[in-house]
Amino acid sequence: MLLGPALLVSAVLFALGVAGVLLRRNAIVIFMCVELMLNAVNLTFVALAQRLGVAGQVFVFFVMAVAAAEAAVGLAIILAIYRHRQTLNLQNINLLKG
Amino acid sequence: MSGSVIIFWAFAGLAIGSAVFCITRRSPVASALWLVVTLFSLAALFVVLDAQFIAVLQVLVYAGAIMVLFLFVIMLLNLGRQAATDIKGPLGLAVGVALAGVLGFQLGVLRVAGPPAAILLPPDAMARAAAEQGMVGSVARPLFDAYLVPFEITSVLLLAAIVGAVVLAKRRL
Incomplete structure (x- = not known):
């Protein structure tokens, strides 16, 4: 059965997403890595839905809706920051750092 | 090995490989395009896992709409050509890779635990x-x-x- 391998693949993809968030400084690339993590979780949902009932696939549907909303608002925030600072490097965006 | 298992591992390898490229490419445009490859291979994995409708949604919503939005913003801000790399220095790199590796190991252990056999549906x-x-x-x-x-x-x-x-x-x- 493919349940175990699918959970392994989604664990690897999630870890890669976390690595991307930790390693990169470009806000938009970090945002893409967050999308990668969401997709890894979707893979877990689909893999478990195969053996635990279709509710998992319904949840993937909701995750996609939330991801679309998050992408729209997040990219609007990134645009606003870029207009303000002329950079997307998170080292230079330190307004809340004190 | 049956056909679906071979297809599963082929697309799993493609997804992981392109995810690695996505987080290591310097140019945001290249990162976004590698992420599209990851999303497409995930759609193929969904088909193998009996979720054809979700696979179609994945291509339409993720690889289509959301990634177009990303590419739009990248090109609107003219981020295509990055002079310096934005990947952190040696210390940040080591810490990040170590933390992600630990997390990946912890999550990977779940595959042998899995849900109890009593509540599983037939394959x-x-x-x-x-x-x-x-x-x-x-x-x-x-x-x-x-x-x-x-x-x-x-x-x-x-x-x-x-x-x-x-x-x-x-x-x-």
């Missing part, structure tokens, strides 16, 4: 439900029945996101 349950009610019907029935209230709340969420995006992106209201 072909999803394929049989799709054959009985149709691929879309087997997902749509619970969505508009047991999960109707969350579904309606999603529409409020999307409306709030639209309004929020317009307010944030507009220079002057």
Whole structure:
């Protein structure tokens, strides 16, 4: 059965997403890595839905809706920051750092 | 090994490989395009895992709409050619890789735990439900029945996101 391998693949993809968030400084690339993590979780949902009932696939549907909303608002925030600072490097965006 | 297992591992390797490229490419455009490859291979994995409708949604919504939005913003901000790399220095690199490796190991252990055998459905349950009610019907029935209230709340969420995006992106209201 493919349940175990699918959970392994989604664990690897999630870890890669976390690595991307930790390693990169470009806000938009970090945002893409967050999308990668969401997709890894979707893979877990689909893999478990195969053996635990279709509710998992319904949840993937909701995750996609939330991801679309998050992408729209997040990219609007990134645009606003870029207009303000002329950079997307998170080292230079330190307004809340004190 | 059956055909579906071979296809699963082929696309799993493609997904992981392109995800690695996605987080290591210097140019945001290259990262975004490698992420599209990852999303497409995930759609193929969904097909292997008996979720054809979700696979179609994955291509339409993720690889289509969301990634186009990303590429739009990248090109709007003219980020295509990055002079210096934005990947952190040796110390940050080591710490990041170590933390992600630990997390990946911890999550990877879950694959041997898994859910208890007593509550598992038979392996072909999803394929049989799709054959009985149709691929879309087997997902749509619970969505508009047991999960109707969350579904309606999603529409409020999307409306709030639209309004929020317009307010944030507009220079002057």
